[in-house]
Amino acid sequence: MAIRRLAKWDVWPEPEDVRHLDIWIHDADYPVFMWHVGGNVGRIDGKTIVADGEWHHIAKVYDGKNVQMFIDGKLDGEEPSGGTLDTSESPIWIGARPGNVAATGFFDEVGFFTEALSEDELNDVMDNGLADYAAVEAAGKATTTWAFLKTKK
Numbered sequence: 001m002a003i004r005r006l007a008k009w010d011v012w013p014e015p016e017d018v019r020h021l022d023i024w025i026h027d028a029d030y031p032v033f034m035w036h037v038g039g040n041v042g043r044i045d046g047k048t049i050v051a052d053g054e055w056h057h058i059a060k061v062y063d064g065k066n067v068q069m070f071i072d073g074k075l076d077g078e079e080p081s082g083g084t085l086d087t088s089e090s091p092i093w094i095g096a097r098p099g100n101v102a103a104t105g106f107f108d109e110v111g112f113f114t115e116a117l118s119e120d121e122l123n124d125v126m127d128n129g130l131a132d133y134a135a136v137e138a139a140g141k142a143t144t145t146w147a148f149l150k151t152k153k
Helices: 121-129 142-151
Strands: 022-025 031-037 042-043 059-064 068-070 074-081
Touching: 031 059, 031 068, 042 068, 042 074, 059 121
Parallel strands: none
Antiparallel strands: 022 031, 031 042, 059 068, 068 074
């Protein structure tokens, strides 16, 4: 089980000691996911080396019961979440966080979803990008309705 009790030597630069969606690359070049549930820390250490000079699609999926790590569309790790993930008012940082901790590398097409994606949906995003999932239908929205009314003078 990847849930462990917080130890006094853990360093948490965020107020309230809450890991939101922590994804980082270990010194040994594999990804690590971390999260908080009721003061306990969940963690998945990936099996795939991603610091190899190539682009990789990394996804973290939380379905309310489990946290899954996908690398390049394939399940690379899974652990029970331990419960509902803790939240806080702290902002989500992408590429850095307080305490002068920063990523070295590039991010492209970062997406957040209100529901867990299925493996097929995840692979669709990986293969085709976020456009189909992030697109907004303009019909009936305030700006398009106002524009239509303005043309009917």
